[in-house]
Amino acid sequence: MHTIHQFGGNWTQEKLERLQKYLRAYMSIFTANPWARRYTTYYVDAFAGTGSRTSPDSSPASTLSLFADQEDMKEVKRFYDGSAQIALELDPPFERYVFIESNPQFTEELRNLKARFEDRNVQIVPQDSNRFLQAWCHSMNWQHSRAVVFLDPYGMAVDWETIEALAATKAIDLWVLLPVGQAINRMLTRQRIPDGAWPDKLTRFFGTDAWKGSFYRANQQSQQQLSLLPTDDAQMGFEKTATFESIGSFFSERLSTVFEEVAESSLVLFNSKNVPLYQLFFAAANPRGAPTAVKIANHILRG
Numbered sequence: 001m002h003t004i005h006q007f008g009g010n011w012t013q014e015k016l017e018r019l020q021k022y023l024r025a026y027m028s029i030f031t032a033n034p035w036a037r038r039y040t041t042y043y044v045d046a047f048a049g050t051g052s053r054t055s056p057d058s059s060p061a062s063t064l065s066l067f068a069d070q071e072d073m074k075e076v077k078r079f080y081d082g083s084a085q086i087a088l089e090l091d092p093p094f095e096r097y098v099f100i101e102s103n104p105q106f107t108e109e110l111r112n113l114k115a116r117f118e119d120r121n122v123q124i125v126p127q128d129s130n131r132f133l134q135a136w137c138h139s140m141n142w143q144h145s146r147a148v149v150f151l152d153p154y155g156m157a158v159d160w161e162t163i164e165a166l167a168a169t170k171a172i173d174l175w176v177l178l179p180v181g182q183a184i185n186r187m188l189t190r191q192r193i194p195d196g197a198w199p200d201k202l203t204r205f206f207g208t209d210a211w212k213g214s215f216y217r218a219n220q221q222s223q224q225q226l227s228l229l230p231t232d233d234a235q236m237g238f239e240k241t242a243t244f245e246s247i248g249s250f251f252s253e254r255l256s257t258v259f260e261e262v263a264e265s266s267l268v269l270f271n272s273k274n275v276p277l278y279q280l281f282f283a284a285a286n287p288r289g290a291p292t293a294v295k296i297a298n299h300i301l302r303g
């Protein structure tokens with residue numbers, strides 16, 4: 001049985017094409033360059049899904065197969081591949097693959113995928129990726145290993161501590177999806193700084209509460225009115241200044257505080273109504289490799 005994993009539209013394809021291009025470039029460097037060849041290469045898919053997907057706005061493959069020629073079918077197939085499968089199909093491949101997925105039904109699908117790639121060294125981790133990645137980063141010997149990590153959550157599932165742990169290895173290239181419109185912009189209420197559980201969630205995500213100062217400004221009129229009222233509600237009297245652009249810039253600056261280098265280009269992924277949903281970022285942790293890695297990533301992100 002093939003579990004249907006339905007998410008995304010064309011923007012998903014855009015994202016996966018960028019990842020695929022980078023993984024190809026990465027492996028050709030790590031295969032050709034004698035200095036780089038000494039490292040064991042890892043591809044870590046921390047929100048791995050099933051390895052394949054169906055898109056809500058595409059024709060079912062069974063319909064297309066009646067009309068399409070072989071070349072078209074290749075396109076269709078590529079469209080349906082998820083990140084794990086794309087990574088497994090690389091030639092040359094990574095030496096090790098780590099697929100982390102918390103949904104038990106999806107990990108079962110990943111086991112089926114692994115069985116189809118017998119010659120690949122695949123570890124399937126049925127756990128929460130934050131917990132696993134933080135421990136994994138600390139346990140690995142980074143003198144001998146290098147990795148590309150892909151963080152592709154639906155929402156704000158990545159904790160800042162995980163980003164810090166990845167950066168601290170000085171050995172990881174990171175592709176990460178920011179849920180700029182899908183989650184963050186929606187949490188940033190207009191007339192006041194959000195209250196309840198949301199501020200803590202935003203602070204855990206960004207690793208600082210400085211987002212308040214970056215995304216809000218004091219509303220002079222409300223401040224005057226508040227000063228007359230017997231209230232000490234610190235969240236009120238502010239108005240939202242955040243835009244999709246400023247949220248993306250803030251995240252990029254946060255990445256720069258821990259990674260060696262962050263690609264200045266990023267890719268905004270829009271939904272069918274042209275509203276930004278996600279933004280794809282790249283950051284490199286290794287001081288020696290970062291300039292080349294970022295140059296390649298910038299080129300891919302602009303392409």
Ligand SMILES: C[S@@+](CC[C@H](N)C(=O)[O-])C[C@H]1O[C@@H](n2cnc3c(N)ncnc32)[C@H](O)[C@@H]1O
Binds near residue numbers: 084128
């Ligand atoms: C957007 S999907 C990933 C799609 C995948 N990259 C692909 O291209 O096929 C996000 C996945 O993360 C999984 N997930 C959500 N929270 C998680 C967590 N804390 N740890 C591990 N996996 C998680 C979900 O079950 C889902 O399969």
